Amino acid sequence: MQVRNEEKYKGKGTRKCRTCGGARALIRSHNLYICRKCFRESAQGIGFKKYG
Numbered sequence: 001m002q003v004r005n006e007e008k009y010k011g012k013g014t015r016k017c018r019t020c021g022g023a024r025a026l027i028r029s030h031n032l033y034i035c036r037k038c039f040r041e042s043a044q045g046i047g048f049k050k051y052g
């Protein structure tokens with residue numbers, strides 16, 4: 001049995017919105033790493049359509 005502590009450690013602290021620092025409803029797809037709120041705001045600038 002081996003537990004990958006590295007991944008666990010990495011997972012913590014990395015999942016934060018890089019825009020507001022929150023960790024709610026974080027969107028990791030597209031390597032955005034921003035929360036849903038900020039995503040909707042920046043989506044316009046990025047070129048994404050409405051989310052949700």
Ligand SMILES: [Zn+2]
Binds near residue numbers: 017038
């Ligand atoms: Zn945010």
